[in-house]
Amino acid sequence: MSETSKPGNFITQIIDKDNESGKNAGVVTTRFPPEPNGYLHIGHAKSICLNFGLAQRYNGQCNLRFDDTNPEKESVEYIESIKRDVEWLGFSWKDDIKFASGYFDQLFDFAVQLIQAGKAYVCELNAEQMRDYRGTLKEPGKNSPYRDRTVEENMTIFMDMKNGKYKDGEAVLRAKIDMASPNINMRDPIIYRVRHVHHHQTGDKWCVYPMYDFTHCLSDAIEEVTHSVCTLEFQDHRPLYDWVLDTLKTFHPQQIEFARLNLNYTVTSKRKLKQLVDEKHVSSWDDPRMPTISGLRRRGYTALSIRNFCERIGVTKSDSVVDFGMLEHAIREDLDANANRAMVVLNPIKVTLTNYPEGKEEIFMVNNHPKNEAAGTREVPFGKELYIDAADFAEVPPRKWKRLTLEGAVRLRGGYVITCDEAIKDAHGEVVELRCRYDENTLGVNPEGYKPKGVIHWVSAKHAVDARVNLYDRLFNEEAPDANHEGKNFLDFINPESLTVLTNVKAEPSLVSSDKGQGFQFEREGYFCRDLVEEGIVFNRTVTLRDSWAKIEAKGK
Structure with a gap:
């Protein structure tokens, strides 16, 4: 089924309305933006199928972009595994793979624009003080004592941060929004921090790195993503997404949230x-x-x-x-x-066909698939000694037993009907071998009045592979x-x-x-x-x- 013929959903309804109104000139651009700090899981598969599927449905484009803003936890191994997984799922990207780190120069310039517009300031509160000033869900936050620094002072310190004059944690750049906002994400969030760490893409060029929320929305804008599709946990981050783009007057993608995949008996963190x-x-x-x-x-x-x-x-x-x-x-x-199909005996017990000629071997042609002739056939060797699964034999069979038992008969899959005459046991009373007879007239047929109750799988002992x-x-x-x-x-x-x-x-x-x-x-x-x-x-x-x-x-x- 092609993407265009698949049933729609609330996101396709939004895009359909956008296209009808002429928004974005009918262009649809999405992106799949993983952080390269681990391997992708089944929840990511839903996002991959959705984002790439939307692009296919509307003859648009889906970018594979790595939001690589935290080099301490990221690695090339994760990048390669993510590329492999997306391709294996059957999707491809039109342009080169994109990295948020490829936009670091532009992101730094955007931060400077915010400072110059009086919309960002350098704060030197430590982490504990920052938490105290932030407030709670029930109580508003308090303004940082550094909030009213001049533009000139903020610019000087921010450049000093960039030039390595500050240690990790000594200073951050914060957006100046509203410390009393009921949405904690809007209480002057950090948009840049100092990290003296090697980056897997940019090397040692930077010792200040943008935060995810600042990077993500601007990367979407730089790529002119029309519909930024993400999971519900980002719903509370959308006001910040919109604030950054509106304040900087950039291209403004529409963020749309959907429910993430939650699977029972599983963790996906x-x-x-x-x-x-x-x-x-x-x-x-x-x-x-x-x-x-x-x-x-x-x-x-x-x-x-x-x-x-x-x-x-x-x-x-x-x-x-x-x-x-x-x-x-x-x-x-x-x-x-x-x-x-194939025959494999997981817990083998030996079967000797007492009336099968010594040294004789046969080759049975067995269908590879019972419902698909195009799958062809394969050769399965047969001989005097076989293996069947121990679970397919019972000395005292339960009610409605359809497998092998003493004096009972079963059909070997693709082969003869056999009857068990004797069970050989070891010193511990465990059955180690079955002595059986085969009926040479039953290959592929059931003689009149002679129909075994069950069919079991087997392998030839001489030809079996460990x-x-x-x-x-x-x-x-x-x-x-x-x-x-x-x-x-x-x-x-x-x-x-x-x-x-x-x-x-x-x-x-x-x-x-x-x-x-x-x-x-x-x-x-x-x-x-x-x-x-x-x-x-x-x-x-x-x-x-x-x-x-x-x-x-x-x-x-």
Whole structure:
């Protein structure tokens, strides 16, 4: 479905009205402006799809811009990961990548204009004094004792700040607005501070850096962004956004806020995600348990599934929490239609076919996908000794058991019907081998009056490939891990069973030639993806077969 044919939302309604009135001459320019201080997460994916999607819908342009105003927390690693994620999701930018740091000269000149207009002043209150003077939500702030400095004095000190004559924290430049404003963001906010730190783009040229709120709106103006789309937490910042642009009489984009993506059983605070990495609760930013785009990709989520998920949850003005099952449903839907099938035994138990000829081997041609002939077929070897999953055998079967049991028969997927005659146990009473018979007349057919109750997957013992499988589950076992839980923080809700590593896995040999990142449905086990990073035959479980969200949705209709 093209962007123009997709359903609209309240933002497209605003843009439609703008275009009808001739505002911006019908031009639509958006931007995706991440701070390069961490990896992008699923919430950013919603913003990426929205901003780039709007540009596509209106034949406009979406800029990828890094709002890199805080070099202490930023790095080139984060910049490269963000570029990778945006491209992987299927989007591209028309012009070169933009950096707010590329506008530092212009931003400094804008700050000078504010000083000269009497709209900004240098303040030397320390951080604690600044908090005291700022006031509270119920009480107005107090004017700084430095608020009435002359333009000449402010200019002299600001230039001294720029020239390195002040230490970090000794002085800041503040906008002169209203210390009694009910909106705390308007109480003479800081727009420049001293930081003697190397910048990943500008090197050591600057020792004063603009604050985010000052930088963001002016970067939008410099790029002539028509619609500055951001999440609801910036709604209270909009008066400052408008004040800066109106005071400086620049191009004035329209800021529009939408509800961010809140997903249960998940945290998306970059600070908390970084803590998970730094404290080694996960292996890395791209750990498949992380809600980062790179983590989801490594787990096996596809770009299409994430785009479909973002479209399905929609764009609204009110905050809500989305069920994680909706994201899982999106990837199941994609992989069910597009992923090839394969047979992998996660917990193997040996099966010997006692009546199968010694030394005989066969090759079965098995469909790669049950509903897609275009997916073709693959060769699956068969022999006297096999592996099946231990969970597919029960000495004392429960009610409605449809798998293998003593004296019971099942069909091997794509192969013969077998009947179990004997279970061999070790000294601990554990079943270690099954002795079975195969029926040579049942390959691909069920003789009249002879229909086994179930079908199980298997691999040939002689041809099996050793593999490792990571069974990933949700990282948190609490629905709202970062909510206010008395005496606890989000780390207390880490799921101790979020990763189970299976090392004795037996896989069909066709998987040796699979590509890294390639997704499969392992018959009767779930959807898996070959790991992007690790060497060898390593697969990550993307999601299980059961789709609880789809059942809930269907029940509600």
